[in-house]
Amino acid sequence: MADIPETSVCLPVVLVFIATVVLVTVMSCLCCTVLHFAGFKGIWGSGLSISAQLGVRDSNEASWTQVLDVLEFMSDATRIPILLDADTGYGNFNNARRMVKKLEQRGVAGACIEDKLFPKTNSLLDGRAQPLADMEEFALKIRACKDAQTDPDFCVVARVEAFIAGWGLEEALKRATAYHDAGADAILMHSKKSDPSDIEAFMQAWNNKGPVVLVPTKYYKTPTQQFRDWQCSMVIWANHNVRASVSAMQQVTADIYANQSLVNVEGKVAPVNELFRLQDDKELREAEDKYLPKV
Numbered sequence: 209m210a211d212i213p214e215t216s217v218c219l220p221v222v223l224v225f226i227a228t229v230v231l232v233t234v235m236s237c238l239c240c241t242v243l244h245f246a247g248f249k250g251i252w253g254s255g256l257s258i259s260a261q262l263g264v265r266d267s268n269e270a271s272w273t274q275v276l277d278v279l280e281f282m283s284d285a286t287r288i289p290i291l292l293d294a295d296t297g298y299g300n301f302n303n304a305r306r307m308v309k310k311l312e313q314r315g316v317a318g319a320c321i322e323d324k325l326f327p328k329t330n331s332l333l334d335g336r337a338q339p340l341a342d343m344e345e346f347a348l349k350i351r352a353c354k355d356a357q358t359d360p361d362f363c364v365v366a367r368v369e370a371f372i373a374g375w376g377l378e379e380a381l382k383r384a385t386a387y388h389d390a391g392a393d394a395i396l397m398h399s400k401k402s403d404p405s406d407i408e409a410f411m412q413a414w415n416n417k418g419p420v421v422l423v424p425t426k427y428y429k430t431p432t433q434q435f436r437d438w439q440c441s442m443v444i445w446a447n448h449n450v451r452a453s454v455s456a457m458q459q460v461t462a463d464i465y466a467n468q469s470l471v472n473v474e475g476k477v478a479p480v481n482e483l484f485r486l487q488d489d490k491e492l493r494e495a496e497d498k499y500l501p502k503v
Contacts, residue, residue, distance in 0.1 A: 231251060256447050260454075290318075332426070346383075372399070
């Protein structure tokens with residue numbers, strides 16, 4: 209948008225940045241604009257958040273082309289890099305490499321692919337099986353994605369789900385090494401423990417072989433400085449914007465329903481003019497003055 213501040217950063221630069229960079233989730237183009245103005249250097253295109261916004265479950269019920277449509281609008285709305293939560297790559301190596309080409313065409317900066325089976329199961333669901341993909345086949349999928357890219361700045365992040373699936377450090381390290389050797393630009397190491405013990409053990413054993421991305425949804429009490437001390441390249445706050453929007457909508461709609469009035473809520477919500485600002489109505493007014501005949 210015309211008056212978005214110039215803070216664009218290539219995703220490869222973010223991944224090797226000397227300090228830990230934070231990404232926040234988005235589920236809509238409006239959210240992209242809000243994050244950009246807040247000063248964030250990158251955006252996480254969360255699969256959970258996008259599927260929730262589309263009204264379906266986070267189990268690949270939205271097709272990859274439907275997700276692509278959302279990403280196209282998001283990319284138009286911001287100039288900071290978007291890293292897509294691309295689930296398992298929406299199929300085998302052939303589906304995944306075609307997805308990379310289509311993301312590049314829309315200006316998306318990267319894709320994060322997890323080593324589980326299609327259709328995916330959300331990692332935070334309780335009591336669900338989390339079967340892992342064959343390690344060699346997934347490594348070759350990563351290689352296919354890297355071979356398919358034409359933009360040298362496009363990033364492929366390999367998400368390791370070994371801890372999520374109940375495996376230990378040895379399996380997590382083995383998979384991370386295989387995907388790193390296959391060409392992954394970074395490793396996202398995932399854990400749903402309420403403490404960061406899995407992550408700390410991995411980071412010590414990994415010994416900074418390559419960039420690491422963390423998603424501390426469950427171990428959120430860990431100070432961000434701890435991630436910096438471990439030399440983590442990126443931290444993703446993965447779903448809090450969509451959860452915040454749900455809480456806000458539930459409170460507002462409950463109040464309106466109970467009181468049959470807007471009196472209690474008008475002062476608590478963004479003014480309509482703020483929506484117009486975020487939509488960059490100013491640019492449209494200037495264009496109308498320039499391109500429409502004067503009456």
